[in-house]
Amino acid sequence: MTPSEIFLAATPGLEPFLAEEAREAGFGGVAVTPGGVTITGGWAEVRRANLELAGAGRVLARVAEFPAVHLAQLDKRARKLDWPALLRGDVPVKVEATSRGSKIYHAGAAAQRIERAIADATGAPAEGDDPVRLLVRIERNLVTISVDTSGEPLHRRGFKAFVGKAPLRETMAALFLRACGWDGTRPLVDPMCGSGTILLEGAARAAGLSPGRGREFAWARLAPSELRQEAGPAPAARGDIPPILGFDRDDGAVRGAAENAARAGLSGHVTIGRAALSDLAPPPGPPGLVLTNPPYGARIGKPGPLHGLYATLGAVLKERFRGWEAGVITSEPGLAKTTGLSFTDTGPPVPHGPLKIRLYRTGPLP
Template sequence: MNTDSDFEIFMVATPGLESVLCAEAQARGFTNPTPVKGGVTVAGGWPEVWRANLEMRGATRILARVASFRAFHLAQLDKRARRVPWADFLRTDVPVRVEVSCKGSRIYHAGAAAQRIQRAIAEELGAPIIREAPEAGEPGVSIKARIDDDLCTISVDSSGESLHKRNHKEAVHKAPMRETLAALFLRHCGYDGREPLPVVDPMCGSGTFPIEAAEIAAGLKPGRSRSFAFEQLAGFDPAVWQSLRGAGTVTEPAVRFYGSDRDAGAIAMSRANAERAGVSAWTDFRQHSVSDLVAPEGPPGLVIVNPPYGARLGTDRKALVPLYHALGQTLKQGFAGWRVAVITNEPSLAQATELPFGEGGVSVSNGGLRVTLHLTGALG
């Protein structure tokens, strides 16, 4: 593996938040970040691939685009797949899985295309082929081929498991929000950890928002506790990787991050997760209802909340209106100067808060549901 040559790196984003992920990539110093449908492209070599997995909070996974060629039929795909320098990045002792998607191309049978690429890898390199995705901890690397308008792009999935699995959040409450999406929502709300802004989540579940905000403020790397698929690639340099993991410093945040929930089990989960993440000293989780919420002392910051909504927890939507109304009243009365972000799939529930949300709001898919983040300016 040549660690000096540059190629295209694709950071997979939650659709609808590509520009937010692009801003993060720019802030982290990646070269030429460009938002495209479904993600962000940057230029770099393998060390940048490793760093992206380690440092990018909003990316779902990191793909290294290692080859691209035209293929108009299966025989041509077979021939050109054999020219890919597989030995530059794949090992003969690590199983390989091939996934193919076809769109607007003369090659339209993804299964047949996958067989051709599998055969090319097996015969040219000698690596074993597996049909199923490797389980957590098992050896195996995934090759993703996209055939779009007869152009075949070959990528290596350098992440393995989705990057929201950070390996320090074991306790999960019902209907949790993924850390990657939480990070993008926080950045969309203007929170990047550089200013001393407290974050409050009055329905914190397993603590994702306060923990994520505390990690950002402290400068903790999101991938610090887990392993990645790229560690099984040819030419992987453990010494360079360890230097990347050890770079940077952890800074004690100037403010604290707060979560509350009426469910005692949720608070126990949040505290345990904060302890595993190494941010328990900077987070405060308490059990109480929304109506008992009080703004913490200090400067105003951001209230961000992912309340229950009907389709998410199997609750009747009309039964939730009083909860949303109570949330809005509590915030309007006690959180002057704070900005508020509410995530829900029902516009009527957002309206029930009677909070002064701006027009529009970013809309994304979360767990198969279309949800919108509604954001206010500073409350009067």
């Protein structure tokens, strides 16, 4: 069983930027679809997508597709699949099924039939710790089977021990950087950096480090021999990267972000310090990008007291960051307006927990 299609999950609203990243990384057949991006390829591409794509939240490999209009037919066709080529007998397998507009309407019964077919073919148990997830979608009588090759969501890079209040996921930060046109060659400043997510994603990209370098993946517990081949040595981090600076007024956040950077091997690539927003100044050299995820009312408290914070942000940027571009991520249009910045682009609404946030972008500041 080899992939017929690979699905890269993305935060809704950010799919085009994940597609851009996949194309730049050399993946083929890139197409945007609701909730993600599809690419073509085999197990080598599955492995590489998990390791290298900073914006993908999960990588699903489609391994089988067939029509079925009743459970007996589903059972018969599931038993014809070469499960030992995909799954190991010593690794638990969890089957999750959904059904829509199909004669097989009982998703739980469908999952049980496929679990029994797998157990009979491989001996793999349906229960156990850290199972491989098999996703079965039955839509208009067409059964599609995919395997989750990621395991833990890919935003869990394996480095952050300190987490601030309502932080961005790493995958979202990576795609917001891309949405701002930042390619790792210009300076980057986050004046309210919290746990440092934007900084660490930017530094890793600038230094050429794989986002998946510090974690394990579900594909390592699958059967295909292509996935068990030893990877070559990871490339060394580039040293000649632009200044990447983060600030926060909270001592605990500064310490936590610095510790996160150290665990990620990025201490030498980012500078994190305590500073009030009113003291913010650009580093020497060419203009770059200021990207920040400030507090917003629905996330931290009532938005009223935050108007002064946003007004200060806008005033400081207009006064001291001429030629720089800015990006402000917030759920509150009124707070974005309070900055007084001329936004050239307002991004699509992006789900962030119970909220919808947007990226407000400027061109080069006059």
